[in-house]
Amino acid sequence: MVKYSQSLDSTFGALADPTRRAILASLLLGEASISDLASPHRISLPAVMKHVRVLQQAGLLSQKKVGRTRFCQLAPSPLQAAEDWIAQYRRFWEDTLDSLERFLQQDPPPEKQKEKKPWPPRKHSRNTRSN
Amino acid sequence: MVKYSQSLDSTFGALADPTRRAILASLLLGEASISDLASPHRISLPAVMKHVRVLQQAGLLSQKKVGRTRFCQLAPSPLQAAEDWIAQYRRFWEDTLDSLERFLQQDPPPEKQKEKKPWPPRKHSRNTRSN
Numbered sequence: 444m445v446k447y448s449q450s451l452d453s454t455f456g457a458l459a460d461p462t463r464r465a466i467l468a469s470l471l472l473g474e475a476s477i478s479d480l481a482s483p484h485r486i487s488l489p490a491v492m493k494h495v496r497v498l499q500q501a502g503l504l505s506q507k508k509v510g511r512t513r514f515c516q517l518a519p520s521p522l523q524a525a526e527d528w529i530a531q532y533r534r535f536w537e538d539t540l541d542s543l544e545r546f547l548q549q550d551p552p553p554e555k556q557k558e559k560k561p562w563p564p565r566k567h568s569r570n571t572r573s574n
Numbered sequence: 575m576v577k578y579s580q581s582l583d584s585t586f587g588a589l590a591d592p593t594r595r596a597i598l599a600s601l602l603l604g605e606a607s608i609s610d611l612a613s614p615h616r617i618s619l620p621a622v623m624k625h626v627r628v629l630q631q632a633g634l635l636s637q638k639k640v641g642r643t644r645f646c647q648l649a650p651s652p653l654q655a656a657e658d659w660i661a662q663y664r665r666f667w668e669d670t671l672d673s674l675e676r677f678l679q680q681d682p683p684p685e686k687q688k689e690k691k692p693w694p695p696r697k698h699s700r701n702t703r704s705n
Contacts, residue, residue, distance in 0.1 A: 448592045448595075451589075451590075451592075451595065452590050452591065452592060453590075455586045455587075455589040455590035456586075456587075456590035458582075458586040459582075459583050459584075459586035459587035459590060460583065461579045461582075461583060464579075464582065464659070467663070468662075471662070471663070471666065517663070517666060519663050519666045519667035520667060522660050522663045522664075522667065523664075523667045525660055526657060526660045526661070526664070528595070529653050529656055529657045529660070530657070531599075531602070532598070532602070532648070532650050532653045533653075533654075533657070535602065535648060535650045536650035536651060536653060536654045
């Protein structure tokens with residue numbers, strides 16, 4: 444459990460940087476050298492290597508050496524664990540969206556309509572739902 | 575696009591801490607005061623408040639004041655954006671799992687079987703799949 448939690452720490456920590464997310468997006472197209480990964484970014488090669496190291500330590504990227512060139516590959520399994528963790532909240536945001544949709548589609552409840560009839564329009568009618 | 579990226583920075587950054595993930599898990603059960611959120615953790619109330627502030631800045635939590643008590647509520651929409659981002663990699667890890675499953679289930683390819691016939695059994699027969 445502790446190991447799983449530490450793994451999520453490093454996965455989410457690695458994903459909290461736009462350059463690292465861009466590196467992972469590049470790797471969706473296939474393996475790439477450090478130079479390939481550096482070319483779209485306006486940062487130095489050592490800076491890209493530092494990001495690659497963070498991704499590798501989080502298990503999101505693996506490297507292999509062919510001759511003098513290092514190639515990076517996407518290692519997607521930590522992303523699956525991160526998605527599994529987030530998925531437990533899916534029901535919650537789907538419920539929120541459903542409630543909003545129902546609220547937007549529904550007619551005013553009959554009780555409120557009856558209340559309104561004998562009285563003049565309220566000044567602060569937007570607050571009636573929270574009473 | 576920049577705003578979306580900054581939002582993902584703060585969402586993933588907020589999720590990279592086990593106490594903050596535990597606070598979000600507590601809020602799955604419903605709204606809670608800062609004291610309710612602090613009670614399962616062996617850290618001070620100010621430390622919990624600091625974590626709550628990070629979650630609030632990431633839009634993952636909202637607060638309302640009832641009398642002198644502040645209640646926290648889960649705000650799940652940044653999690654949906656995070657899941658959407660991760661989902662683009664799902665195909666990749668599913669492909670990896672499918673390839674592994676096919677590899678484990680498959681018979682040796684016909685060419686390899688033909689090769690075997692004219693020869694006596696190999697000493698290291700477990701390695702024939704990787705030849």
